[in-house]
Amino acid sequence: MTSKLDSRLIASMPDAQGRFGDYGGKFVSETLMHALAELDDVYRMLSKDPDFQREFDHDLAHYVGRPSPLYEARRWSDMIGGARIYLKREDLNHTGAHKINNTVGQALLAKHMGKPRVIAETGAGQHGVATATIAARLGLECHVFMGAEDVQRQSLNVYRMKLLGATVVPVTSGSSTLKDAMNEAMRDWVTNVDNTFYIIGSVAGPHPYPMIVRDFQCVMGREARAQSLAQTGRLPDALVACVGGGSNAIGLFHPFLQDDAVEIYGVEAGGHGIGTGRHAAPLSAGSPGVLHGNRTYLMQDEDGQITETHSVSAGLDYPGVGPEHSWLKDTGRVTYVSADDTEALAAFHRVTRTEGIMPALETAHALAYAEKLAASMTPEQTIVVNLSGRGDKDILTVAKIDGIEL
Amino acid sequence: MSRIAQRFADLSAAGRKALITYVVAGDPTPGLTVPLLHALVDAGADVIEVGVPFSDPMSEGPVIQRGHERALKNRVRLRDVLSMVSEFREKDPDTPLLLMGYANPVEHMGYPAFADAAVKAGVDGLLTVDVPPEEVERVNRELKRVGMDNIFLIAPTTPEARLHLITDQASGFIYYVSLKGVTGAGNLDIDDVSDHVSRIRLCTELPVCVGFGIKDAASAAAVARVADGVVVGSALVSLVADVIAGGGEPAEAMAAAASLLGEIRSGIDARSVTDAL
Numbered sequence: 036m037t038s039k040l041d042s043r044l045i046a047s048m049p050d051a052q053g054r055f056g057d058y059g060g061k062f063v064s065e066t067l068m069h070a071l072a073e074l075d076d077v078y079r080m081l082s083k084d085p086d087f088q089r090e091f092d093h094d095l096a097h098y099v100g101r102p103s104p105l106y107e108a109r110r111w112s113d114m115i116g117g118a119r120i121y122l123k124r125e126d127l128n129h130t131g132a133h134k135i136n137n138t139v140g141q142a143l144l145a146k147h148m149g150k151p152r153v154i155a156e157t158g159a160g161q162h163g164v165a166t167a168t169i170a171a172r173l174g175l176e177c178h179v180f181m182g183a184e185d186v187q188r189q190s191l192n193v194y195r196m197k198l199l200g201a202t203v204v205p206v207t208s209g210s211s212t213l214k215d216a217m218n219e220a221m222r223d224w225v226t227n228v229d230n231t232f233y234i235i236g237s238v239a240g241p242h243p244y245p246m247i248v249r250d251f252q253c254v255m256g257r258e259a260r261a262q263s264l265a266q267t268g269r270l271p272d273a274l275v276a277c278v279g280g281g282s283n284a285i286g287l288f289h290p291f292l293q294d295d296a297v298e299i300y301g302v303e304a305g306g307h308g309i310g311t312g313r314h315a316a317p318l319s320a321g322s323p324g325v326l327h328g329n330r331t332y333l334m335q336d337e338d339g340q341i342t343e344t345h346s347v348s349a350g351l352d353y354p355g356v357g358p359e360h361s362w363l364k365d366t367g368r369v370t371y372v373s374a375d376d377t378e379a380l381a382a383f384h385r386v387t388r389t390e391g392i393m394p395a396l397e398t399a400h401a402l403a404y405a406e407k408l409a410a411s412m413t414p415e416q417t418i419v420v421n422l423s424g425r426g427d428k429d430i431l432t433v434a435k436i437d438g439i440e441l
Numbered sequence: 442m443s444r445i446a447q448r449f450a451d452l453s454a455a456g457r458k459a460l461i462t463y464v465v466a467g468d469p470t471p472g473l474t475v476p477l478l479h480a481l482v483d484a485g486a487d488v489i490e491v492g493v494p495f496s497d498p499m500s501e502g503p504v505i506q507r508g509h510e511r512a513l514k515n516r517v518r519l520r521d522v523l524s525m526v527s528e529f530r531e532k533d534p535d536t537p538l539l540l541m542g543y544a545n546p547v548e549h550m551g552y553p554a555f556a557d558a559a560v561k562a563g564v565d566g567l568l569t570v571d572v573p574p575e576e577v578e579r580v581n582r583e584l585k586r587v588g589m590d591n592i593f594l595i596a597p598t599t600p601e602a603r604l605h606l607i608t609d610q611a612s613g614f615i616y617y618v619s620l621k622g623v624t625g626a627g628n629l630d631i632d633d634v635s636d637h638v639s640r641i642r643l644c645t646e647l648p649v650c651v652g653f654g655i656k657d658a659a660s661a662a663a664v665a666r667v668a669d670g671v672v673v674g675s676a677l678v679s680l681v682a683d684v685i686a687g688g689g690e691p692a693e694a695m696a697a698a699a700s701l702l703g704e705i706r707s708g709i710d711a712r713s714v715t716d717a718l
Contacts (some may be wrong), residue, residue, distance in 0.1 A: 052575060056645045060574055060575070060576050061573060061576065062544055062571040062572060062573075062576055063499075063571055063573065064499070064500045064570050064571060064573075064594065064596070064618075065573055065593070065594040065595060065596040065598075065618065066500075066594075066596035066597070066598050066608070066618060066621055066622075068573050068575075068596075068598075068599070068603065069600050069603070070598065071597075164512045184470060207508070208503075208506050209496060209497065209510070214497060215497075217499050218498075220501050221498070221499045221500075222499065222501075222502075222622075222623045225500065225621065225622060225623060226622040226623065226626065227621075228598060229621070255517065263485055266492055295541065309667055324548055324549055325543075325571065326497060326545060326546045326549055327497075327499070327542040328571070330548075333545070335545065335549065337549075337550065338518040338519055338520070339519070339545040339546035339547070339550065340494075340495065340496040340518070340545075340546065340548025341496040341497050341545070342496075342512065440626075
């Protein structure tokens with residue numbers, strides 16, 4: 036049973052310092068403190084400005100293609116034989132994932148702040164593609180930082196970004212994955228802070244990013260809540276979403292946090308299995324610390340060094356997690372679990388074959404847990420899963436794992 | 442009076458400017474660190490900054506990033522760094538020494554445990570790059586308890602309104618970051634540095650030292666004209682690493698570092714003489 040949260044407490048997070056209880060904050064070099072304060076001021080002003088909201092809503096409707104459907108996965112639910120599962124179809128958005136909701140919003144902020152250049156970090160490449168896309172549309176210069184290892188395993192998305200006019204910068208420092216891409220993006224920002232807007236792709240990073248990204252992504256949860264009421268006459272019994280940095284999860288969860296009857300599950304990447312230590316599940320098996328501008332649960336060793344993560348999905352291969360998730364874990368409102376590589380791949384195949392919907396490998400982690408959860412529930416109950424992205428980008432990875440040469 | 446404050450007071454009385462050197466503990470080899478620190482002091486360093494290796498050194502340029510990576514590969518951790526400081530203190534009880542690094546290793550050890558262990562080892566101050574005054578309360582409480590200084594960065598982007606927020610929490614000295622960017626980057630604009638240093642002096646009596654982008658005697662001398670001290674980091678780190686990577690002996694690396702530092706020292710001191718005339 037999950038614990039209840041007072042609605043005023045939920046609405047008060049983060050506080051003026053950007054903290055969610057003990058988590059969050061602004062742990063960055065002094066050079067960036069002014070830029071963060073400026074962003075906070077501009078965002079607080081624009082978020083109350085009806086013209087800005089109208090512009091954002093207009094772009095979400097006509098450029099992204101919102102609202103995304105809430106789709107009942109009948110064959111898959113029948114096969115499992117438990118609760119009915121509904122998929123929030125973020126894979127149908129322009130560029131194929133939920134990431135675009137946030138980049139559209141942050142790019143509008145960049146435009147209002149008069150910044151001609153945007154930068155982004157990316158893991159699976161979805162956020163990089165979404166940023167390159169909106170940069171092309173607004174005529175902004177765009178540099179995307181990507182771990183050299185991810186450049187290899189996500190070559191299709193790398194080429195997509197290049198076609199869109201972005202410069203993709205492979206990062207070879209550290210473990211050459213998402214965390215190192217974020218380090219490098221921070222270094223670029225500290226150097227070019229005058230003319231550059233850093234479009235962070237998840238609810239991680241220093242305040243105000245976890246708040247801004249959450250607010251832009253909450254459109255998913257608001258829609259899903261209204262769609263559930265319209266389609267089933269009531270709220271879902273449970274929500275499930277995968278958690279890397281955690282933006283698709285917080286965007287779905289947040290509008291439901293005060294609905295006490297709705298159980299909420301965040302699914303981390305179990306990699307080779309939590310017991311092996313080779314995973315990317317800081318909430319399930321990490322401890323609090325400071326990385327990338329905020330205090331949150333981390334994968335770290337006994338000396339406070341950040342450890343390498345392992346996941347079949349590049350988008351979940353991150354040693355930290357958004358600070359609001361850390362808070363939600365400690366309060367008990369959200370239950371964090373994990374699905375390992377094998378479980379995620381199995382769910383990927385099952386949903387593809389029963390529904391004709393090919394999910395991203397990140398999303399497949401949420402689907403894997405949803406199967407277990409649904410099986411423990413009754414057909415009168417419903418689950419909403421965030422189908423956060425489509426799986427085209429992962430076809431080569433899946434083929435390789437299945438031993439197929441394309 | 443702390444060792445850091447004492448050293449700046451002595452330098453000020455002698456009309457000299459401080460030379461502060463930065464190396465990463467355990468880079469390029471753990472055995473080289475303590476002898477290198479002594480060599481730097483012999484070559485004219487007034488204050489020693491020791492970098493604590495971290496897996497994600499967000500504010501460092503490529504040169505010092507590689508230094509952190511080499512040190513971690515050598516399995517040098519915060520506890521090892523403190524042991525190195527203890528060893529350094531056996532022969533050098535006077536030179537002020539501060540640790541420079543990132544929040545997480547210190548936070549993971551626990552601020553009270555860190556403060557006790559660091560002061561016992563002979564550490565005089567801490568500079569945590571990713572802990573601005575807004576986040577410093579937990580660490581400062583412990584540093585004050587054991588009498589360690591907390592050194593803060595001020596950047597070219599720091600607005601007027603933040604200066605007091607920083608100087609109110611700071612002790613030891615102020616570290617002015619001479620440019621927007623990472624360590625080891627770009628070229629200095631001395632007039633710009635001078636303006637900012639003057640602005641900081643209106644807020645604090647603490648010495649103001651300047652780092653980032655100081656590579657040689659000329660740039661060090663120019664900065665020493667407007668500040669109380671200069672910090673040399675990337676130039677030393679790359680020099681030592683290059684000698685060792687090229688198959689050189691530790692003694693050669695130390696000699697090369699001492700030679701560079703000697704030139705920088707002369708540049709700074711020549712400046713003092715010129716100004717005195």
